[in-house]
Amino acid sequence: MAISQDVKAYPIYLKKIDGFYAVWNDSIPIATQGKTLEEALYMAKDAIELMAYDAFCNGEKIIDPDENVETEDDYDFKNFVVCDMYRYVRLDNDNKVKKNCTIPESLAKAAESRGINFSKVLTYALEKEVEMV
Known part of the structure; x- marks a missing residue:
């Protein structure tokens, strides 16, 4: 199965709370966390890719990233995660x-x-x- 690799960069917000990094994006919406910064970034990428997979499976449009969207919540810093929007579709394509x-x-x-x-x-x-x- 030849599925394209649609790569998009999504803005995320991070805040360190009680030894964890909370991660969110109000416009998608996703929220997750990680004990380390590396884990938090991975979890954000995974959450966005799962959101895309769910939208794909339900015949819905995958939400595009919006660099201009802001959050009302207090955050330590803003970052971007690069997501492969069809990663989970490719992982699930063995079932015929x-x-x-x-x-x-x-x-x-x-x-x-x-x-x-x-x-x-x-x-x-x-x-x-x-x-x-």
């Missing part, structure tokens, strides 16, 4: 489902005579239709 479809008989015969793999062509066409390639 059987679908029945109807096409014109002449088209089926022409494709069969050329040894065309119907599943491969349909997969590619659907990926293109839902903007995964």
Whole structure:
């Protein structure tokens, strides 16, 4: 399955509270935390990529990053995390489902005579239709 790698940088806000780094973005919305700064940044990236996966699975638009969005909450610093918006889609693509479809008989015969793999062509066409390639 050829799924594009759509990489986006999302702004996040961080505040150290009781030995943890709280991380959030009001416009997505995500909120998470980490014991170290490295862990907090990883958790923010993971939360955003999971949000994108959930939107994709539900046929919803993935929220684009907005650099101009601010937060009303007090924060120590603002940073960006670079996210692969289709990482979880690629991880989940091993499960195959059987679908029945109807096409014109002449088209089926022409494709069969050329040894065309119907599943491969349909997969590619659907990926293109839902903007995964």
